[in-house]
Each structure stands twice: as C-alpha cells, then as structure tokens.
Amino acid sequence: MAPTSLSRPASTRHPDSRFEQRLAQILQHATAVFYEKGYEGASMRDLSRSSGMSLAGLYYYFESKEKLLYLIHKHYFTTVAQRLTERLEEVQNPEERVRTFIFNHLDFFLANHKAMKVLSHEDDVLERELGAEIAALKRQYYHSCSDLVEALKREHSSEFNTRVAVLSLFGMMNWLYTWYNPRIDPGADELSRQVGDIFLRGIRVPAAH
Amino acid sequence: MAPTSLSRPASTRHPDSRFEQRLAQILQHATAVFYEKGYEGASMRDLSRSSGMSLAGLYYYFESKEKLLYLIHKHYFTTVAQRLTERLEEVQNPEERVRTFIFNHLDFFLANHKAMKVLSHEDDVLERELGAEIAALKRQYYHSCSDLVEALKREHSSEFNTRVAVLSLFGMMNWLYTWYNPRIDPGADELSRQVGDIFLRGIRVPAAH
Numbered sequence: 001m002a003p004t005s006l007s008r009p010a011s012t013r014h015p016d017s018r019f020e021q022r023l024a025q026i027l028q029h030a031t032a033v034f035y036e037k038g039y040e041g042a043s044m045r046d047l048s049r050s051s052g053m054s055l056a057g058l059y060y061y062f063e064s065k066e067k068l069l070y071l072i073h074k075h076y077f078t079t080v081a082q083r084l085t086e087r088l089e090e091v092q093n094p095e096e097r098v099r100t101f102i103f104n105h106l107d108f109f110l111a112n113h114k115a116m117k118v119l120s121h122e123d124d125v126l127e128r129e130l131g132a133e134i135a136a137l138k139r140q141y142y143h144s145c146s147d148l149v150e151a152l153k154r155e156h157s158s159e160f161n162t163r164v165a166v167l168s169l170f171g172m173m174n175w176l177y178t179w180y181n182p183r184i185d186p187g188a189d190e191l192s193r194q195v196g197d198i199f200l201r202g203i204r205v206p207a208a209h
Numbered sequence: 210m211a212p213t214s215l216s217r218p219a220s221t222r223h224p225d226s227r228f229e230q231r232l233a234q235i236l237q238h239a240t241a242v243f244y245e246k247g248y249e250g251a252s253m254r255d256l257s258r259s260s261g262m263s264l265a266g267l268y269y270y271f272e273s274k275e276k277l278l279y280l281i282h283k284h285y286f287t288t289v290a291q292r293l294t295e296r297l298e299e300v301q302n303p304e305e306r307v308r309t310f311i312f313n314h315l316d317f318f319l320a321n322h323k324a325m326k327v328l329s330h331e332d333d334v335l336e337r338e339l340g341a342e343i344a345a346l347k348r349q350y351y352h353s354c355s356d357l358v359e360a361l362k363r364e365h366s367s368e369f370n371t372r373v374a375v376l377s378l379f380g381m382m383n384w385l386y387t388w389y390n391p392r393i394d395p396g397a398d399e400l401s402r403q404v405g406d407i408f409l410r411g412i413r414v415p416a417a418h
Contacts, residue, residue, distance in 0.1 A: 041249040121330055123387065164394070164403050171384025172377040178332065179376045186373070194373050198411030 026051045027075050030068050035114035039069060039122045069122055070130040076115045077137045080108045084144060094152040095200060101145050102199070103192040105173050110188050116177040142166065149203070160203050169199050235260045236284050239277050244323035248278060248331045278331055279339040285324045286346045289317045293353060303361040304409060310354050311408070312401040314382050319397050325386040351375065358412070369412050378408050 029051040033042045044065055048055040062068050084104045091100050109116040126134055146166045153162065172195050185191065238260040242251045253274055257264040271277050293313045300309050318325040335343055355375045362371065381404050394400065 038247060038249050040247050120387070160406075161395070161403055164400065165407060167384065167388045168381040168404060168407055170388075171380040171382070173380070175376065175380025175384055178329070179379075184372075186370070191373065194370055195377060197369075198374060198377055198408065200411075201413065202407030202409075202411035204410065 023071075024075065026053060027068070027072050031072055031112075031115050031118050034069065034072070034118045034122060039065070039118075039125050066126065066130065069118075070126055070134060072115070073119060073126070073134045074137065076112065076119060077134070077141055080105065081137075081141055081144065083108060094148070094155045097148045098152055098200065099192065099196045101148055102169070102173065102196045103188065106176070106192045106195070107188040109173070110176070110180065110182075110191075113177055113180065116174065120174055120177065142170075145169070152200075153203070156204060158203060165199075165203050169195075172199065232280075233284065235262060236277070236281050240281055240321075240324050240327050243278065243281070243327045243331060248274070248327075248334050275335065275339065278327075279335055279343060281324070282328060282335070282343045283346065285321065285328060286343070286350055289314065290346075290350055290353065292317060303357070303364045306357045307361055307409065308401065308405045310357055311378070311382065311405045312397065315385070315401045315404070316397040318382070318385070319389065319391075319400075322386055322389065325383065329383055329386065351379070354378070361409075362412070365413060367412060374408075374412050378404075381408065 030047050033046050033050050036042075037046060042065065044055060044058055047065070047068065048058045051058070053061075062071070084101060087100050087104050088097060091097050146162055149162055149166050149169075152158075153160070179185075186194065239256050242255050242259050245251075246255060251274065253267055254264060256274070256277065257267045260267070262270075267277075271280070293310060296309050296313050297306060300306050355371055358371055358375050358378075361367075362369070388394075395403065
C-alpha cells in the first residue's frame with residue numbers, strides 16, 4: 001500500500017476495513033505518545049515502540065512525524081464532525097441543536113481526552129499544505145457551531161458578538177482537558193447540560209429595539 | 210548574588226530594584242522563546258541568545274531550564290494575583306467583584322499573550338517542590354475566583370456546580386490565546402464585558418425552593 005493512499009478522502013475508503021481499524025489504532029497510540037512527550041519531545045522511535053509497527057514500516061506508511069500529526073488532526077476532526085451531522089439529522093429545535101453540538105463535542109473528547117490536549121497543543125506545528133488542510137477542517141467545524149448559534153440568535157432576536165460567544169463556548173469545552181476529573185466531575189450528559197445552561201442563558205440577550 | 214535569592218518571597222524584595230527589572234526582562238525573553246519553540250524544543254543556548262545573558266550567567270543564576278520555567282509561572286501568577294487584590298479593594302458589589310476578576314485576568318493576559326500560552330502548555334512540566342509550589346499558587350488563584358462566585362451565588366440564592374462554572378469561566382478566558390486577534394476582536398474592556406455578560410447571565414439560576 002502506497003503512502004498516498006492514506007490521504008484519500010474518507011468517503012472513498014470503506015470505513016470498516018481492517019486497514020481503517022489498524023490506522024485508527026496506530027493514530028491512537030501516536031496520540032498517546034504526543035500526549036505524554038509533546039510533539040517536539042517525541043521521536044519516530046517512540047512512536048514505533050508504542051504502536052508496535054517497525055520503524056521502517058512507520059516511515060514507509062507515514063513518511064514523517066508531521067504526517068502522523070496531520071493524520072491525527074484529520075482523524076479526530078473528521079470523526080467528531082461526522083457524528084455531529086448524524087446527530088443533528090434528528091433535531092429541529094434551534095436551542096436543542098446547539099445543545100446537540102455541545103453534547104457531541106464533550107461526549108467525543110471526554111472519551112478521547114488525550115486527543116483533546118494534542119489537538120490543542122500542537123495546533124501550530126503543521127505547515128504548508130498539511131497545515132492549510134487541517135485549518136480548513138477546523139474552520140468548517142467552527143462554522144458548523146456558529147451557524148447553529150446564529151440560527152438561535154435569529155429565533156430569539158438576540159444581539160451579541162457571535163465570534164466571541166462561539167469561541168467562548170469552545171473555550172469552556174476545550175479547556176476541560178486541563179481540569180476534568182472523571183472521579184469527581186459529572187459525565188458527558190450532565191456536563192453538557194451544565195455547560196449548555198451557562199452558554200444558552202448567557203447569550204439570551206434581548207435586542208435593543 | 211546567589212541563585213537562592215531568586216526564590217525569596219516577593220514581599221521581602223524591593224519591587225522596583227534594578228535587579229527585579231532585569232529579572233522580569235529575562236523572564237519575558239524566556240517566555241518568548243518557550244512560546245516559539247515549546248519547553249522541550251528550547252535550549253539554554255536559545256534562552257541565553259534571546260535574553261542577552263551569557264550561557265554561564267544563565268546557568269549560574271537560574272541553574273536550569275526548569276528553574277526558568279518555574280520563575281515564569283511564579284512571576285505571572287504572583288503579578289496577576291497582586292493586581293487583583295489591589296483592584297478588589299475598591300469594589301463591594303458581588304457581581305462587580307466577579308467582573309473585576311474577569312477584567313483583571315483578561316487585561317493582564319491579553320497584554321502578556323505569550324505567557325498565556327506558555328503557562329497553559331507547560332503546565333505539567335514542573336515536578337517535585339517546584340511543581341508543588343506553582344500548583345499551590347494556581348490553586349490559590351482559582352480559589353480567589355471561586356470565592357467571588359460563591360459570594361454571588363449566595364446573594365442570588367442560585368444553585369449550580371461552582372467548580373464546573375468557575376472552570377468554564379477560566380476556559381472562556383484562557384482559550385483566548387488560541388484565537389484572539391487584536392485587529393478584529395474587542396479590547397480588554399469590551400471583551401471582559403461580553404465574557405462577563407455570558408458568564409453572569411449563565412449562572413443566574415434561581416434555586417428550586
């Protein structure tokens with residue numbers, strides 16, 4: 001299998017193939033290594049050791065540490081966005097749609113908390129085409145949230161700075177990797193309800209007519 | 210001057226001494242290096258080059274990269290906490306006191322945005338005594354915020370999970386380093402008002418009696 005096959009769009013590959021499963025597994029191991037050592041501190045040798053793939057194989061299929069980081073970003077952002085699309089299909093109410101976004105994001109990243117840190121910390125490592133492609137995925141994901149918030153804003157005839165509100169919401173959700181403790185903090189369901197309460201009450205601003 | 214003098218408590222040193230100024234300057238340069246290269250990626254040689262201090266001098270006064278990172282944490286957390294104490298002296302109203310916390314935090318970290326990233330990213334590098342001391346400073350700072358939120362909660366007879374609310378607020382504020390763009394986003398005054406609006410409306414939950 002040639003390295004380029006890794007970058008074919010998800011839709012052209014069979015999602016349940018053994019290859020896909022093995023790829024997801026390798027990316028999960030790589031995420032754990034970047035989580036522990038940071039991107040700079042991790043070597044291809046560390047990545048090979050943790051994934052159980054030979055160093056030669058790792059270079060053959062993934063080319064470089066940067067390419068692995070790129071695939072991690074792509075894998076997690078594509079997956080969380082796909083789940084969101086599926087979940088939103090059943091929800092009509094604008095407020096419930098924002099709550100669905102929050103639940104989908106927290107549910108996914110609490111289950112993948114190492115990824116949450118790696119995606120946050122190694123945000124500016126990728127350069128050129130790889131960096132541009134991931135930036136586009138993230139922009140798309142940001143807009144899927146801001147579209148939902150804009151719809152709610154119209155419904156309520158509210159007035160607020162959407163960019164500040166949406167990025168504050170991402171802050172509430174993404175900062176979790178620094179403090180969330182499953183032994184004392186609520187699970188994804190209850191936590192999304194609480195974060196959703198703060199955010200939704202917080203933006204319910206009647207417009208000055 | 211012996212290296213140990215660096216860790217004397219702030220109160221026993223004259224805050225305007227030339228030494229203090231030079232120290233703050235070196236820590237600022239070191240912050241910029243850690244911001245650019247990450248803690249793992251930065252060398253003592255990089256730090257020496259950027260601060261204009263000889264490598265031998267850097268090792269003599271600061272001992273290690275870890276000690277420098279420790280001093281950066283200590284410097285920024287002590288300074289932001291001192292400013293908060295001063296500002297709170299003039300404010301009585303519980304809601305205004307929470308707004309003062311938000312403004313003080315944003316005002317300080319927007320002016321020191323490289324520190325915001327370094328303090329967030331290199332949170333788990335420090336170990337043993339140094340790590341414990343910084344963890345205590347951060348805990349104290351967290352509690353200065355949660356005390357203000359608790360006071361407001363009592364005044365409003367609200368019911369919410371204080372820990373989730375306060376850490377969501379820190380998320381809104383600290384995530385800023387990933388997105389804030391001074392050319393298009395509001396300044397510290399207006400931004401604290403907007404973040405304060407979302408948060409304060411968000412936690413205004415009447416208790417179920």
